[in-house]
Amino acid sequence: MDFHPLRPGHFASCGMDSAVKIWSYTDFRTVVEDSNSWGEEPSRFTTRYVQYPIFSSSKVHGNYVDCIRWLGDLLLSKSVDDRILLWSVDLQQNQKNKNSLESVDFLQEYHLEHADIWFIRFSLDFHCKYLAVGNRIGKVFVYDVEKSTEPIQRLGATGLKSAVRQTAVSYDGSSILCCCEDSSVHRWDASTFKQS
Numbered sequence: 001m002d003f004h005p006l007r008p009g010h011f012a013s014c015g016m017d018s019a020v021k022i023w024s025y026t027d028f029r030t031v032v033e034d035s036n037s038w039g040e041e042p043s044r045f046t047t048r049y050v051q052y053p054i055f056s057s058s059k060v061h062g063n064y065v066d067c068i069r070w071l072g073d074l075l076l077s078k079s080v081d082d083r084i085l086l087w088s089v090d091l092q093q094n095q096k097n098k099n100s101l102e103s104v105d106f107l108q109e110y111h112l113e114h115a116d117i118w119f120i121r122f123s124l125d126f127h128c129k130y131l132a133v134g135n136r137i138g139k140v141f142v143y144d145v146e147k148s149t150e151p152i153q154r155l156g157a158t159g160l161k162s163a164v165r166q167t168a169v170s171y172d173g174s175s176i177l178c179c180c181e182d183s184s185v186h187r188w189d190a191s192t193f194k195q196s
Contacts, residue, residue: 002069012075013053014065016118020077021053022089055089060104067121071128071145074107080118084110084133110149112141121166125173132176134164140178140188157186 004010009026025032028048038045061079068077071086078084086108114135122133124145131143138160141151155176162182169176174190 004070004073006072010054012068012070014068014077016064017058018061018063018065018079019056019058020060020065020068020075022055022091023050023053025050055091055103057104060085060087064118066119069122069124071124076122076124076131078112078115078120078122078133080116082112082115084112084122084131086110108149110143111151114139117163119165120163123167123169125169126171127173130169130173130176132167132169132178134167134178134180136163138162138164138180140164140167140176140186142176153192155188155192160184160186 001011001013004012009029010022010024012020012022014020028050031046031048035045060077061081063079063081065077065079068075070076074086074088076084076086085106088105088107090103090105110131112133112135114137115133117136120134120136122131124131128145131145132140133143134140138156140155142153142155143149144152160180162180162184164178164180167176167178176188177185179185
C-alpha cells in the first residue's frame with residue numbers, strides 16, 4: 001500500500017488476488033480529521049467505509065502482486081514474474097468505460113533475476129531516483145529509475161544467500177538497507193551503488 005504523494009486522500013493497494021487498486025477517501029477527509037480530535041469513547045465515533053476503489057484491475061499482473069508504489073502520478077508494481085512495471089492509469093477513462101485494462105498504459109519494465117517468489121518488496125528514495133529490490137538468492141538490485149531498465153548495481157554480502165524480503169533507501173539515496181529471511185540486516189552506502 002502507498003499513499004499518493006500529491007493527492008491527499010488517494011492510495012494504491014495490491015494483494016494476493018493479483019489486483020491493483022486505487023482508493024479515494026476524499027469524501028471522508030473531514031471524518032478522518034474529526035477522528036484525530038475525538039474526545040469521547042472510540043466506540044461512539046461513527047465509522048465510515050469506502051467499499052469500492054476508484055480503479056481496480058487484475059490484468060496489470062497475472063499473479064500475486066506484492067508491492068506497489070507511486071512515482072508522481074505513475075505507479076510501480078511488482079509481482080512474482082521477475083519484473084517491476086511502471087504504468088499509468090487514466091482514471092477518467094476508467095470511470096467512463098469500466099474496462100480497467102483500456103485505461104492502463106504500460107510505460108517501462110525493470111528486469112529482475114530470481115525474484116519469482118511471493119513477498120519481495122522494493123523501495124525508493126524520497127526523490128524517486130533510486131529503486132532497490134532484493135531477490136530469493138540474497139542479491140539487491142539498484143536501478144536509476146530515469147536512466148535504465150537494467151540494474152546499475154547488483155549488491156551482495158559475504159555469506160548472504162537468503163531471500164531479501166524488504167529494502168529501504170534513505171531519504172537522500174545515500175544508503176540502502178535490506179532485511180532477509182534469515183533475520184539478517186545489511187547496509188550499503190552510496191559509494192558502493194551509485195554510478196559516476
